[in-house]
Amino acid sequence: MRVFRHYSGVGEVTSASDANYPPLSPNNNNNNNIDNNNKNKSSYCVVLGEAGCGKTALLFLSAVLAASEFGVRVLFLSRTPIHTLPAPLQGARAGVDLLSLKKIQFKYPRSAVDLLRDVASLHENDKTLPSLIVIDGLDQYLHSAGDHSQQSLIAARLSALLADTASFVSQKLTSARSDGGSSNAPRDCQVIISLSSEAGDESPARGQALSVIERYFPAKCLLEREPECGDTACRVCFSGAQQSSCDLGMGWRLMYSQSGAMEFHAVPGGKLSNPGNSTTAPE
Amino acid sequence: MNRLQWVINVTEESTHNKHTGADFLCLNIATCYNYISNYFAFSRLKFVFGPSALHALDLVDQRSVTCVTSPSGRRVFQAMGSSGRSYTCYSSCHYCPCPAFAFCVLRRNDSLLCKHILATYLSQAMGLCQELALSDQQLTDILLEKTGEKVEA
Numbered sequence: 210m211r212v213f214r215h216y217s218g219v220g221e222v223t224s225a226s227d228a229n230y231p232p233l234s235p236n237n238n239n240n241n242n243i244d245n246n247n248k249n250k251s252s253y254c255v256v257l258g259e260a261g262c263g264k265t266a267l268l269f270l271s272a273v274l275a276a277s278e279f280g281v282r283v284l285f286l287s288r289t290p291i292h293t294l295p296a297p298l299q300g301a302r303a304g305v306d307l308l309s310l311k312k313i314q315f316k317y318p319r320s321a322v323d324l325l326r327d328v329a330s331l332h333e334n335d336k337t338l339p340s341l342i343v344i345d346g347l348d349q350y351l352h353s354a355g356d357h358s359q360q361s362l363i364a365a366r367l368s369a370l371l372a373d374t375a376s377f378v379s380q381k382l383t384s385a386r387s388d389g390g391s392s393n394a395p396r397d398c399q400v401i402i403s404l405s406s407e408a409g410d411e412s413p414a415r416g417q418a419l420s421v422i423e424r425y426f427p428a429k430c431l432l433e434r435e436p437e438c439g440d441t442a443c444r445v446c447f448s449g450a451q452q453s454s455c456d457l458g459m460g461w462r463l464m465y466s467q468s469g470a471m472e473f474h475a476v477p478g479g480k481l482s483n484p485g486n487s488t489t490a491p492e
Numbered sequence: 493m494n495r496l497q498w499v500i501n502v503t504e505e506s507t508h509n510k511h512t513g514a515d516f517l518c519l520n521i522a523t524c525y526n527y528i529s530n531y532f533a534f535s536r537l538k539f540v541f542g543p544s545a546l547h548a549l550d551l552v553d554q555r556s557v558t559c560v561t562s563p564s565g566r567r568v569f570q571a572m573g574s575s576g577r578s579y580t581c582y583s584s585c586h587y588c589p590c591p592a593f594a595f596c597v598l599r600r601n602d603s604l605l606c607k608h609i610l611a612t613y614l615s616q617a618m619g620l621c622q623e624l625a626l627s628d629q630q631l632t633d634i635l636l637e638k639t640g641e642k643v644e645a
Binding site for chain 2: 322325326329330332333335361362365366369370372373376377380381417420421424425
């Protein structure tokens with residue numbers, strides 16, 4: 210040390226800063242951050258399905274259940290306003306506490322820029338931080354954003370901003386909880402977005418935007434029509450993220466009854482009957 | 493590399509000043525140890541991140557990374573690129589609006605990070621981030637900064 214002090218005048222970038230360098234070994238603090246990211250990633254889910262297969266109803270159902278059963282705040286973002294409760298909910302309306310629907314905040318940003326602004330400004334009001342952010346029809350925002358390369362840039366920016374915002378909200382909720390908040394207060398902020406996948410649209414540009422989104426939203430929920438069961442049934446299965454979670458790798462059949470109510474039936478072989486795009490983790 | 497240059501400078505300086513043998517040896521061992529450990533750290537960085545490792549270290553040396561915070565607790569990093577343009581990187585996931593990230597990471601998927609994100613990590617680890625406190629509204633503007641240009645362009 211004596212020697213170092215002796216020569217400290219030689220170059221200012223030298224001994225003082227060198228002594229402060231932490232080892233860039235695998236067990237430094239950065240890794241903790243990355244681990245936390247991975248842990249939280251399963252909270253971000255993208256719902257994929259053809260137009261008209263019930264994605265909006267499914268997302269709305271998630272929002273209502275989160276607000277009524279878990280009592281958490283929900284932010285529902287969509288390009289087209291929802292004027293009436295989706296049919297599947299009308300049947301179950303009696304069971305839903307309508308007051309709890311006030312916990313759902315609806316916003317209808319018209320463009321991708323407005324959507325980004327709504328998400329980016331969430332931190333400005335910490336009284337209304339949502340525990341669930343739902344974006345219905347992300348593809349509509351991407352279509353309005355320009356050509357294909359522009360679309361995947363916007364998709365990346367939006368997905369990253371959503372993931373970072375959700376991570377920030379999760380931190381705030383966790384600290385509010387440890388500061389003496391009620392013990393059943395929500396811990397994590399989850400994000401669900403839906404994306405319409407046109408049948409037969411296998412264009413590389415489309416795949417590019419989707420692969421960009423999947424980078425930030427590793428859990429996928431796929432909705433596929435089941436022609437053998439008529440137009441009123443869809444197969445629902447999850448893929449990606451950690452397979453250890455009991456929800457992933459399992460299949461459901463979603464049936465719409467004539468009244469429009471939704472029914473879910475577990476399909477044990479769901480993952481086997483869909484070898485193409487389910488159950489294969491991207492890693 | 494600044495550090496290599498420094499080792500050379502110090503060695504020349506000490507030879508020039510004709511220091512005692514013990515002093516000189518101590519210095520050399522200390523600097524060599526520093527240099528070697530940095531060299532291995534750097535070669536590991538370079539192995540994993542490719543040429544952006546060197547560029548990222550340049551950004552760190554120039555103190556190009558600023559950690560912007562607001563009263564809400566939201567935190568975001570700004571890395572000043574070599575062109576003088578600043579890029580906003582998020583603290584919890586990998587994203588940078590620079591062209592290299594769009595091309596090498598998002599499109600071709602052959603890099604893990606761009607130099608700005610790597611510089612952000614390194615500056616954090618070394619405690620070399622500049623600090624900037626802004627209002628919540630101003631932080632929102634920083635989060636949105638590049639988007640307006642991109643979409644309207």
